[in-house]
Amino acid sequence: MTAILKPWIFTAHCPSRLGTVDVVTRFMAETRNYVLEMQSFDDRELERFCIRVEFRPQDDNFSEAAFNAAFAERAAGFDMEWQLRTPEHKPRVAILVSKYDHCLNDLLYRFRTGQLNIEIPVIISNHPDLESLAQWHGIPYHHLPITPDTKAEQEAQVWKLIQQYDTELVVLARYMQVLSPDLCRKLDGWAINIHHSLLPGFKGAKPYHQAWAKGVKLVGATAHYVNNDLDEGPIITQGIQPVDHAQYPEDLVEKGQDIERVTLFKAIRYHIEKRVFVLGQRTVVFAD
Amino acid sequence: MTAILKPWIFTAHCPSRLGTVDVVTRFMAETRNYVLEMQSFDDRELERFCIRVEFRPQDDNFSEAAFNAAFAERAAGFDMEWQLRTPEHKPRVAILVSKYDHCLNDLLYRFRTGQLNIEIPVIISNHPDLESLAQWHGIPYHHLPITPDTKAEQEAQVWKLIQQYDTELVVLARYMQVLSPDLCRKLDGWAINIHHSLLPGFKGAKPYHQAWAKGVKLVGATAHYVNNDLDEGPIITQGIQPVDHAQYPEDLVEKGQDIERVTLFKAIRYHIEKRVFVLGQRTVVFAD
Amino acid sequence: MTAILKPWIFTAHCPSRLGTVDVVTRFMAETRNYVLEMQSFDDRELERFCIRVEFRPQDDNFSEAAFNAAFAERAAGFDMEWQLRTPEHKPRVAILVSKYDHCLNDLLYRFRTGQLNIEIPVIISNHPDLESLAQWHGIPYHHLPITPDTKAEQEAQVWKLIQQYDTELVVLARYMQVLSPDLCRKLDGWAINIHHSLLPGFKGAKPYHQAWAKGVKLVGATAHYVNNDLDEGPIITQGIQPVDHAQYPEDLVEKGQDIERVTLFKAIRYHIEKRVFVLGQRTVVFAD
Amino acid sequence: MTAILKPWIFTAHCPSRLGTVDVVTRFMAETRNYVLEMQSFDDRELERFCIRVEFRPQDDNFSEAAFNAAFAERAAGFDMEWQLRTPEHKPRVAILVSKYDHCLNDLLYRFRTGQLNIEIPVIISNHPDLESLAQWHGIPYHHLPITPDTKAEQEAQVWKLIQQYDTELVVLARYMQVLSPDLCRKLDGWAINIHHSLLPGFKGAKPYHQAWAKGVKLVGATAHYVNNDLDEGPIITQGIQPVDHAQYPEDLVEKGQDIERVTLFKAIRYHIEKRVFVLGQRTVVFAD
Known part of the structure; x- marks a missing residue:
């Protein structure tokens, strides 16, 4: 063939x-x-x-x-x-990460093999940890540390990089920072975040620990557009994974990685294949 | 609303x-x-x-x-x-059964509540067992026993009933008889069968016993159109269920019932909602 | 065999x-x-x-x-x-329902075929609608209507029936009434409720409508023990179903029925097979 | 924590x-x-x-x-x-690959992050393509090309490496060669293969193409122990993925990668966590 x-x-x-x-x-x-x-x-x-x-x-x-x-x-x-x-178009996707690399590693693999038909002009992180991974793939890595005091300034740098690299889509691949309302507004509709719970359950910090305490039997991940309301943007896709009593919070953190990375990948694919339409709080997704 | x-x-x-x-x-x-x-x-x-x-x-x-x-x-x-x-159209669906009633019971429930927007003008069986279930739903039940010697004759009666009740779709809801090539040909494309395995695995008799012997970790069900080749007609939909070592063949028989009935229901719904197109051995299904 | x-x-x-x-x-x-x-x-x-x-x-x-x-x-x-x-033990299970019959119908089917190895000594409802279904299965049906004014009295009657029929487990099979704290306390640990959302998401009324408005891509059902906090009792099991943009709230209501009834059945089976242990807010479930 | x-x-x-x-x-x-x-x-x-x-x-x-x-x-x-x-034990796992790298990449990621608690002393391939990937992870890569004429000799070299590196488990991570009965016998019970179909369906070559031609609605992957009968060894675990009419064989090849790699990983994890017991053609798996 x-x-x-x-x-x-x-x-x-x-x-x-x-x-x-x-x-x-x-x-x-x-x-x-x-x-x-x-x-x-x-x-x-x-x-x-x-x-x-x-x-x-x-x-x-x-x-x-x-x-x-x-x-x-x-x-x-x-x-x-x-x-x-056009068939030739490769969207330019900027990736923001912190220390967890499972989503980044997955996206880089799919990028490298062509399964994800994109350019990755830049990777931005508030930590230096993942630089060598970026380097092996030949992608510029910008380390922009952040403190409560420097948040506004750091975000300004992030925004400048996004513009400078002529970005069409921003992906928050487990970027562990709450974006300011201002940056959210700028990214509204063209940034995708992965949250490690089945939203609207377990918003905010440490959702796997919340899930363990509540004793749920399914954990999940939600890929959604960033908007000006934290963990509330329009949902693109969600994935789940069964859990049982023997899995402690640290197990959920580890075992949830697979569903997070697949869910994020799927959302990016839907987005770049132009399958997603945002209708207020909801999305129409012409999935394949 | x-x-x-x-x-x-x-x-x-x-x-x-x-x-x-x-x-x-x-x-x-x-x-x-x-x-x-x-x-x-x-x-x-x-x-x-x-x-x-x-x-x-x-x-x-x-x-x-x-x-x-x-x-x-x-x-x-x-x-x-x-x-x-038309919005008002209710396809007339004839159901063939033997002794297992889980699929029949499920279809009758969905028929009764309107979830399945059909008429069921007749239920035909080679056993008398399910007559009272049919009666409670007010549906004519024809008991047409079958032996190797009377197969041709019984099939002629089945066919006559199908025609007489002005049937638009025939459903084999765990009808435990191999149809003759002649009857298969007559029903080609407008009869749906449920087979209790993930076809093409475990064709023929006692698929759950075959599955146990092989030690598979997933069992399933396949809803397909009847054609002239046993268990080989175009597949409409398939469902699965995980199994483990502790499930003996009789457990698979019992636990498989849920996936069988949901898979059969789904196939019927796709068919009557005009979502299925047969293209040779394959189907196009515009699922919702 | x-x-x-x-x-x-x-x-x-x-x-x-x-x-x-x-x-x-x-x-x-x-x-x-x-x-x-x-x-x-x-x-x-x-x-x-x-x-x-x-x-x-x-x-x-x-x-x-x-x-x-x-x-x-x-x-x-x-x-x-x-x-x-003992192998012979059949737990006596009282079922509470309102108008929706998909869970009741499913439990009665499994009861009738022996898949669910229980006695059902009584069905209690705040509506008369499901009496004939109970009758066909030969089970006493008590219609105890409820109004805001008669709630305490009705609950007293419910409780009397539960005791009188020597009940070992109470199942709320889509019983659309909020139990009083007092009755919850009495049933703590031996009553199972099915809620039609993935708790802790969409507690309270009309969860499918909430789910539609939020635009989630998975809906689900949660079977949990009743305790003194509404929709907060220890979770036994959960099930999910994918949904897409084309499904309006009334579609979710209809399509959620399958996952509700299977989830409730599973929880009851786990309970009567002594697979569930309650540890505070969490359960240990030795599933098969 | x-x-x-x-x-x-x-x-x-x-x-x-x-x-x-x-x-x-x-x-x-x-x-x-x-x-x-x-x-x-x-x-x-x-x-x-x-x-x-x-x-x-x-x-x-x-x-x-x-x-x-x-x-x-x-x-x-x-x-x-x-x-x-012992808690400290890290099984020494030799990996055999050909050109497809999705399974290898996945295993190396989980190895690198400690999610898979193993040593990988050697990667052996009949192609040179994946050497740089191995190198980045600091793992010796042996390229042992194979032709019909050199098969016996190549297998002898493979076997020598497996022994020399003191291997406890051999993983065929999409190694596209049929092992000889002799090597199968040597590896019986301590080599895991991933086959890209739901065995026993679609044995042999090009299972995704077979699956497309048959028109199945689910494709899958099977991780099993190697024994002396091709694609017939005891199954450890299986995974599935729904497909529809719009997916051509080349799409199945691409989209099947996720389920292949997760299924292989799961089987390896079960094996090294000592969860698998082989009982003739079947396995007991104490999954978590």
Whole structure:
């Protein structure tokens, strides 16, 4: 089996009304774009339409700019926002970490093998520990220590790096710092955090210890967008793992790593494959 | 929250070519049918296109006949087969059973509570045991015993009942008889069987005993369409359950019941919600 | 394969100290009781020892009374509480329900087929709806309506029935009433409730609606012992089910039924098979 | 919470007979070994007893040799085989790989972080590709290419390395070579292989392609001991992953990696924590 060309991906969302699907699919047909896979959803409660199309242009002279210009005319009147992702596009993802490296290591492995089709221009940490791991993968590592006194300044540096490296997505891969409301606002909708509990259960610090004390029989992880409310951003995906009485808090910390890293990876993949739409507190995820 | 009207469901499939989506969605828009949810898939290997649309007509004088007549013109040239399911439609499902009643009991419960939006005009069994269960639900029960000598005759009676009760789907809810090739052929594509193993593992008789002897750590169930090859029809869905050393064959028989009945129910629901398309040996399932 | 005799079950718990296992197993050997399966756990944090033994007496004149008398001497000094369950014992389980019948129907099915080895002497409800279901299974059904004004009186009647029917376990199978602290106290440790969320998430009313609003990607159910704090009793087991954006609150209500009933069944089975030990807020569950 | 000392682990198995548990636990009590956790199982069909005890010696002068000598006397007459694992013991695990590195990378990560408490004295491959990965972890890498003509010779070298590095366990981490019956025999019971299907389904080459062609809705991985029959050794653990129609064979190959590596890791952990007992074609696994 020869290598399969990745498809183009088109996504759009707009207020609910008659004809939303047609405006997209008719255009696809008329501009000779072959639809491989398509999903649409019209949210009854939130009155919002979302669509995702994987397609392959049939004309050799297909042009992104021409597509966008022509489609803009069609979509006029629908108040539609849309995006086109080329098959070659590799989102530039900045990763923030602290000392735990299980998520980082996992993302770097998937990055290295191409399973995660991204660039990682920079890794930022408030600790020096993971520098050699970053180096082995040839990725710049910025150590920006933080204290209560230097928090504002450190965050300013973080923000500068994110901008400087031309970042499209920020991933908090067990970054053990509470971001300020200001930075949260700046990252709203384009930063993904992994929290090691099944939100809304066990918000805040040491969720595995909370879970042990409560005696739950399932622990989990939640990948969500950062917004201005700690551990409250729109959830992208969640994973779970059964536990029993013989597992003490330190066991949960260790055994939860697998579900954390897979859950974070899945959320990033959904995001970069343009499968996620944020509708207020909820997300529409056209999973595969 | 008031009761929500069920949507109309449109499904179609045809050979792959440019414009398949558009022929459907343009028609939907032009005939003022509001699309709630849509999924399409174009199989690269099997070169076949499938689409499923949930919609709500906006015009009061919407007519099924008119829709079909008008769409027939549009779809000409696409070699397309399609179906329209009205919100009110309740498929007539004949159930075949033997002595095990866990699947039957489950289906009857979901039928009774409306979770499974079907009619059950008849239950047919080669044993008399489950008659009172059928009676409590007010469903005709036909006891058609079978011996090696009377197999052909019994199957003829089964077939006659299936026709006589105007059946749209046949469900083998742990019917412990191997159907003849002839009956399989007649039921090809519109009969669902539940086999108590993860096919293709452990085909044939006593799969839980086979599973125990092999020492597997997961057992499962497979719901598939009947075709002319025993335990080989296209798979609709599969479920699993972990097992350990302490579970003897009779434990697997008992503990497997939950996964069997849920797997069978899921397959029936997918089928009647028009989520399943058969592509040769494989199925496309637009799951929810 | 011939029917397998059920084993005797011995369970005990006591404060942690050296020799706890030995006091049990030495006695088993000396009194010629064949150990089929055994599990013990000594909780480091709570400093409590638990043991569960399945065994088969080898002497024909084995007597429960003699066992208990002799073991009492051995266990002196260990501050040990123990229980012996005969193979024939069928716990008497009173079930409380309201209008939802999915859990009740499931328990009655498992009761009827012997999968759940219990007696159900009585079903109590604050609504008349499920009487015919109880009747078909030949079980007395007491309709005890409740209003804010009659709550105390109704609970007194409930409690009287529980005692009168010589109940060993009370199951709240979606009983939609908040028990008073007084009744909770009386039932502490021998009543099991099913809550339709992954506790501690979404306590209180309408958890599926809360879950939808929060946009979680997994919903679940929690079976726990009743104690004097609403939705806070020790958790026995939990189950989950993935959900996506297309499922509205009413879909969650419907689709959650499967995980609710299986989770409740599992908890009851663990309880009657003497697999559960309550250690403060947590449980030790020797699952199979 | 301070670091918790790992426990000693004692395991034993012998033919079924009265008193097997007692011979172990009485000795533990008399030699002042505190039992933290214990599991025993007596297999009715295979008539074999297995026990696993986690304990902590209470006497400062506890000695492995003295324990073994004294226990040998006790166990005489039970035909018992037993093993004692010290808290400090790190099994020496040789890893065989080919080109796929997802399992190797995962094992190396868990080795590096101490999650997998082993030594990896050597990595052996029939390809040079993964040498730098081994080097970064400071582990000797032996590239032993293989052709049909040199198979016997290559296997002799492999075997020599396994011996030379004083190996206690051999892991085939997607080693894409069929071992000769002779090498299988030598490794019987102390080599673990990962096969990328739910055995006994899809034995042999390209199981994901087989799975796609068959249209299954679940794919999986099986970790099993190597014995003299290809893909037929006793199963330790299995994992699954749902798939749908949109996943082509190359997607299954990629998406199966997560379940393969977790399943292999779990099997190795069970093995080195002495949780696995081989009883003919089946295993007893005292999982946690």
